[in-house]
Amino acid sequence: MTAENNSQGRNQTLPSFFRRIPGNIYAIALLLFVFRFTSPEFLNLSNLLNIVQQGSILTIVSIGSFLAIVSHGIDLSLGAIVGLAGVVAALAMNAGLGIGPACLLALLAGAIFGAVNGFVIARTYINPFIVTLGMMGIGEGLALVLAKGSTVSAGNPVFKLLGGGNLGLLPVAALISICCYLIFRFVLKRTALGTHIYAIGGNEEAAILSGINAHRIKLVVYSFNGLLAGLAGIVMASRLGAANPSQGIGIEFDGIAAAVVGGASLAGGRGSIWGTLGGAVIIAILRNGLNMAGLPMALQMVILGLIIMAIVTIDSLRN
C-alpha cells in the first residue's frame, strides 16, 4: 500500500501513483465497460451526470471516513449527522433564516456533534466504533425529534441549486465535492496537522513522544467529520428539496468501503485521499450501474456486498 499522499519528488510519486490510482481507474473503466452492455443508456451523458450528482454526497462523506480511518479510528455517526444537518438547515430556512445562515448553522451543528465524538474518543480511549455507534443513535434520534418524525420541506429554489443545480455542465454538488477534496488534500499534505493525523494513526506512541497532542488531533479529525457530514446533509436536502432525518442512514458504511477500496488501511496511518475519491466513484458507479441494469434492488444489494468484500479481500491479500 503506498503513501503517495506525501511525496513531492517525481520519482516517488510516479510509481506509487501508478500502483494505486490506476488500479481504481482500471476498475472504473472495467465497470463502465461492463455496464455499457447491461443497459444501453448507461453511458449517456445524462446518466453519467446523474452518477456524479448522486455520488457527490458519498464522496464528501468519504473524506470524513478517510480521515477517521487514517487516524486509526472509525466514524459510524456520519450518516446520522447527514440527516441531522439537513433537518437543521431546512428548519432554519423555514424559520425565516436566509440560506447562508441556515447552512452555516447546519455545518456548525455537524461540527459540534463531531467534536463531542472526538472529545469522548480522545479522553476516554474507548473504542471509536462503540462511541460513534452510540452517537449515531443520538444523532439520528435528534434529527427525528427536530423533524417531528417526518420530512421537513426545503423547497427554496435557490437552495435547491446546491444539490440539484448545474454550473454549466457540471453539477454544483460535484464542484462542492471537488473543492472539499482539494481543501483536504491541501490540509493533509501541506499542513502540520495533516502530517500529525497520519502520525497518530501510524504510530501513536511515536507521535506523542514527538510532542504531538493526540487529544487535539482526534478532536479536530472528528470535528472535521461532523463538518463534512453536515455539508453532505445540506447538499442532500437541497437535491431532494426536503430534509429527511433518515436520509443518510447507511452512508457511513459506504464511506468506509470507499476509503478501504481506495487504499486506506483500517490499522491507520496510511492511505490517499484521491484513492478514497476513486473508491467512492467506484461505489457510485456500481450502484448506478446495477440499478440501470434493471436488476431488482435485492440482487443489487447482494452483488454490491459481494463485490465490496471481494475488492477488500484482494487488497488485503496484496499486502
Place this chain on the structure above:
Amino acid sequence: MNGSEVLRLERIVKEFPGVKALDNVTFDLQPGEVHVLLGENGAGKSTLMKVLVGVYHPEAGHIFLKGKEVRMENPRQAQERGIAIIYQEFNLVPSLTVAQNIYLGREPRTKIGLVDQRRLKSEARRVLDFFKIDIDVNAPVYTLGVAQQQMVEVAKALSLEADILVMDEPTATLSEHEIGQLFATIQTLKAHGVSIIYISHRLQEIKIIGDRVTVLRDGRTVGTRSVAETELETLIQMMVGREIVKKRMRKSCTALPDEALRVTNLNRGEILRDINLTVRQGEIVGLAGLVGSGRTELARAIYGIDRIDSGEIYVMGEKIRHPSPQQCIRHEMGFLPENRKEDGLALILPLKDNIIQASLRKLFPSGILNLGRERDIANRYVRELAMAAPDVTRMAKFLSGGTQQKVVLAKWLCTQSRMLIFDEPTRGIDVGAKEEIHSLMNNLAGKGVGILMISSELPEILTLSDRIYVMREGAIVQELEAPATTQEEIIGFAAGERATA
C-alpha cells in the same frame, strides 16, 4: 573534574523496592568520544541511561553537563539539553517520509503557518548529508530496511542538535555491511564533536568503535579503561567478576537416559542455521548467546509459533508432524515466553483463569469445568510457589512482576509437561523471587522434567544448567558441560573470540 568534559554522572544511587540498581556509579564523557557502556543484563546500564534522560530520578548523586550541575526532570528536558537516546524499538511513523519523521512535531513553517516543504526537505537533506547518511528524504520509512530506519532515528536525534547520543544495542539487528556503515557514520559524528554513549554486548565491535569503556556489574562501576590499551579478556573478567558464582544450585545431574526434546537439522532462512540439540529428561540445558543470536527464534520455531524451512522436532521420543502450540502441549511440552505481559499471561483475566488456561483439556476432559477444583488448583500453586497473592480471583495485572512470572510458571506446571522451554525466566524479577524460581526449576528437573533455558544472565546459566549450548548468529557454535566451564569461556564463544569446536 576535567574542564572539557561534556557529561559527568557522579556517585549516582538509584534504588527500587528491595534492590539497589545503581550503587555510587560514576561515569564521564569526553567531547567527541565513543564511550562504551559494558555489562551483563541487570548490571545497571539501562537504569543509568534512564537516570541520565530523566525517566528515573536518583536517590543520590550529581549530574554535570559541561561542568554545570543539572537536574533531569523528564525526557523532554533532556532532549532540550542536547541528550538524545536511540532505543532498540524505533519511534518512527512508517507511512511518513524520512524528512517528516525527522521533524515530526517540529515541522518548519512558512510565514502563514503551513509546513515549509522545501525547508523540511532541505533541512533533512542537510542533516543526512552532514553525517554522510545516504537516504532519500522523500522515501516513506516503511520502504527502508532496518539499518536505514536506524539511520533515520540517528538523524532525528541529531536534528535535535544533540551533542550527546546514547545508542542502545544499535547493531542488534544489522548485517555486517550495515554495521560497517553505522560505524562510518559514527566516525563522522565524532568528527563533528558529538559524544556517544554506546551500549553493547558485542566485544569485537567495542574494539573497533570504542575509545573508552566503562564496565558495570551489579549496579557498580567496575572500572573505566581505554579500549586500545585493554585486552578483551580483561574486559570479560571485569564483566563477570572474580567472585565465585555462588554455589551451584544444581548439585548433581538428574538426567535420565531418555530424551525429552530432540531437534535435528532445523533451518529457518538466515535466522536459524542447521540447529541440532537434545535435552534429556531430568536435565537442564542452558542456551546462551548474545542479543540477536537467535535463541528466542529457536524456541519459537521449536514450539511451532514460527514456520521452519526444514528440520525435525521430537518430544518425548515422538515426532511432531506439524508443530504448533497445541501439538506441543499435547506432546507434553510447554513454553514460558520472554515477554510475560504480552505472551505469558492475560493481564485482564484473574490469576486462576491464567493458571488453568493451557490445561483445560487435561483437567476437564469432558469440557465442563469444576470451579471448585479450579480454585483448589490455583490455591495449591499459590502455596507451592509462594505467591504473594491473597486472592486467586484477582486480575493478573495487579500482581507484581515476580508473582506474574510465578503465575506463568504455574500455568505450565499445571499442564504437567515433561519438557519445558524457559525464555528469560527471571527477567525483571527481584533477587528473592529469582532464587525461588531457580529452586523450583531445579526441583522440576529432579522430578524428571527436561528443561531448555534461554538466559542472558550467565550466572543463571552456570548455576542451573547441566549442559550449555552457545549460539551465535543463528547457529549453535559450542556445547559445554556446565560444571566445567566459566562465564569467560561462554562469552568467548558467544562473541566469537574463541575458536569453536
Place this chain on the structure above:
Amino acid sequence: MFLPLVTKYSRVIALLGICAVIAILSPNFLTVNNLTNVLRQAAFTTIIATGMTMTMLIAGIDLSVGSVLALTTCLAADFLRPDLPITYMFLGILIALGVGALFGCLNGLAIVYLRLPDFLVTFGMMQVARGLAFLYMHGTVVNGFRDEFTFWGVGRILGVPVPILVATVVVLLTFLLLKYTNFGREIYGIGAKRSVAIYSGLSVPRTTILVYSFSGFIVSLAGLLYIARLDAAEAVIGEQFVLQAIAAAAIGGISFDGGVGSVLGTVVGALILTVLANGMNLLNISSVWQVAVTGAAIVIAVVLDRWLSSKA
C-alpha cells in the same frame, strides 16, 4: 469503599433506578400486564444480544444479525403454513436454524481465513443476506402460520409468555457455557489476549468460527420466535435488532476489546433498553426519541464504565 460494590452491581442499580423513576411518573408501569409486555419484548432483544455477546467477547462483532434473521425466517415461512403436514413445520424450523448457522459460519470463515476485519465481513453479509431475503420474497408477505408454531410467539406456559421462557433458557445455557465450560474459557482467553491464548494452545480459528456460527444460529432462533409472534414473515424485518443487540451488550458491560463481561450483564442491558422504550411509550413520549435514548444509553454506559473502573 463501597465503590467496588457499586461498580459490580451498577447496572442492576441503574435498571432499578430507571424503573423507579418511570413507576413514579406513570402508574401503569408496575402492572403485571405491562411488566409482562416488557419482559416479552426484552426477550427477543436478549436472545440476539446473547449471540452478540459471544462475538464481542472474542473481540469481534456481528452486524449481519438483522439481515440473517430476515432471511432465515423468510426461508422458513412457507413451511409453516397450516395446510401443510406438521413435518413441514419442523423442516422449516430446521432450515431456518441451519441457514442461520451457515451464514454465521461463513462470517467466521471469512474473518479467519481471508483475514478481513470482522465488521467489514459482517457488514457485507448484512447486505447479501438482506438482498437474498428480498429476492426470495419478491416483496410479498407470508402470514398465517400453524397454531403449533405461533404458540411459541404468543402462547403462554404456566402463565408466562413462551418467548420469555425461551430467552431464559438461552441465557441460562449461554451463561453456563461461558462460565462452566472449556469452550467458554477459550472465548474469554482469546478475547482477553490473543497472543497469550495462542501460546496456551487455544485454537483461535476454531473458536472464532464456532462463535459466529452460534451467533447466526441464535439469531435464527430469535427470528422464529419473532415471526411466531407477528404471525407474518417478510423481508424487511429485523433491522432494528443490530443496534439494540450491540447496545444491550455494551450497556451490559461487554467490553468491545474482548475478554470482559458477563451475559447476565447483557440481560440487564437489554432490560434497561426495553424499560426505557416502554417508559417512553407510557409517558407518551414520541417514539422518535427512542433511537436517541438508545444511543445516549450506549455512550453513557461505556463512559461511566470506563470512569468507574479507573477509580477502582
